[in-house]
Amino acid sequence: MKIACFSASPIMKYGLMPGFEKNGEETKIFPMACMGDEMVTLELDGQVIRVPYTEQDKINSYIDKCIARYGPDYVILEGYQGELALGISMACEKYGCGFIYWSIEDPVGFARTLPIAKMADIVFTTALECIREYRNQGIQAHLLMFGCNPEFHRSGVYRPQCDLDFAVQASWYNFASRIEGFNILLKPLLGLGYKYRIWGYNWDSNPQARAFLGDNEDHFAGIFPNEKLPDLCASARIILGFQCDSSSITQTSMRNYEVLSCGGFYLCQYTKASAYIFREGTHLELVRDKEEAVSKVLFYLAHDQERIRVARLGQEYVHRRHSYEVRVSEDVLPYIERRASIRETAKIRELRI
Template sequence: MITNGMNDSPHFPAGGEVLTSGQRGREDGLRDGFNEGYLRGRANVIVQAARPQLPFRQVRVLYVGSGKGFPYSPIDEAVIATLRQMTAETIVCEPGVPLVELATSTRPDLVLVLDGMEQPVEQMDQLRASGIRTAVWMTDDPYYTDITFPMAPHYDYVFTLERNCVDQYRATGCANVYYLPFAAFPDHYRPTLTRSPLRGNVGFIGSAYWNRVHFLQPIMGQLMDKGLNMNGIWWDRLPEYPAYADRIELGKWMGPTETAEVYSGTKIMINLHRSPFEETVNKNMAAINAVSPNPRTFEISACATLQLIDVREDLASFYTPGVEIETFATAEELLQKVDFYLTHEKERQEIALRALERTYRDHTYSNRIDEMLRIIFG
């Protein structure tokens, strides 16, 4: 919510005389240092705050990773580390191992599969027949539902990060389907508590899906003038790419640590969702619309950075727009809010800090794994 707030103060000392450019630079530097110190200090208090202890369960989990490598591997790392903190034992394997034999020898209380596209469903049928509970956590709904819908009925429990897929999975015969988005893993995503070495005004990290290209192209020059830096694959699709090549890091997959440093050092991060209807990259013949926020929503918020995100229907279930996050519906609104928050430091920082606090309280992998285990084990 844009309100009247604190603009940059005029460059006049107490006596009223106009400052020289050198004096203005010194004042700007002092003010910037103060603002930066305030943000980092408040963020440190939030990150270090004590939180209620989530339950530890005396259960054994056999976790089957995605088998897809990067960029899925950081999700695997987050889930494995969290399970090991919250359960008596977590055994880890990849798709392709003799899973039935491994489960027979270890007798887990649950076999949990991430993504499941690389995991033979016949093995899951055998595990269920032997009395071992199975669950799958879908990573890409609704973008590959042509694959996941036939796969889902082979599991006892299905967890999806897209609310619109819940009823669709139930229609395929799945009895236990739950909406469980991903989250932020604090070991990966947290604010830098000193000034980040990677600093900027406006940032975007993500692949150049066509809906993003078409949305951003008309305003790209204006965003670049405001200090936009980008990272992701396919941005050479942008007709004006050669003019901005020094501001677009092309073709590099950034790991979570580097990504978090960019988030933390950038005043405003843009989050523009991909389209569920782009046939060249999606397998979504049912044309299921996406209404849930993407994982990046939680990861940016975990870094004490103001996030401008395109409106999705279920976003308000996680963050209060105008209070903990900011939204846009049009390119013009995006530009307006970028301009506003680059000149209203206090408002920008307060929203970013509220997002950080909400994320660390409600939207970590500990929160999600606790919910999953409660659903399965009570």
């Protein structure tokens, strides 16, 4: 099969799309990068075209041309990308492709992305609990959790500039669970004299985030390239983890899998999903309150071998059980191959008629 997508986000470029390739499927990414108020489109006759969001017709036309030329069996879209969904839906219907939507922001983003899910032929969600919600909307959804790509999310190289007691690669979002995690896990560590850096979106632009950092604003270091995550995990002794949802037993931050896959020691905000999918003290460590945050940081900074042991076991676990190769093989292909078979049967019937 030929699988196309219009997002060069790290989760697609380094995660799910290589997972399809590992299963013998052909893939093509037509990257459309968001830059301020513009949509930057690439790989169309060697030209870079910048189109404002308001010019939906031009975006739709670009998508139409790409799908017409490549002729995919399926086009997959993930996350909050409503500006692409309409064009993909129309082109897929026009050219007989299947439209797959991966709702990676569930459950907190369910209402916002439901209109996209309604356009799709096949829907996957990271939250098991949302499957019933989709069913109530007349949508048959399937579980597809985050994962890792061991060829990309691998053990990195030590970098002196990332030699830190702990590091944060997480954006500031005003979700209740996320803010609770910052208050429980990060806040009590800020004034204890540790070497640390914070990377991510919104820390310098969100008033609530700036107030949270207070006198520690100089520890914010901008946006950290995802391509350098392996080296960060090889250099910082602890990577802190934060979650946008605490209600689901399957929805976690994608960092849970990526940091472990890179061999990093992951000290994570406790959620049902992190406790359900991973073994505390074996694959990662979980924190429930401020006192536990401080005590576990003190312990693991003082016990290198324990920290290394947990990181090693966590890496082995996600490589074995949670790679995108496994995700695609077990959680995606059975559903899209079944749909492809149904479509082929329908075509044969049409020919007979």
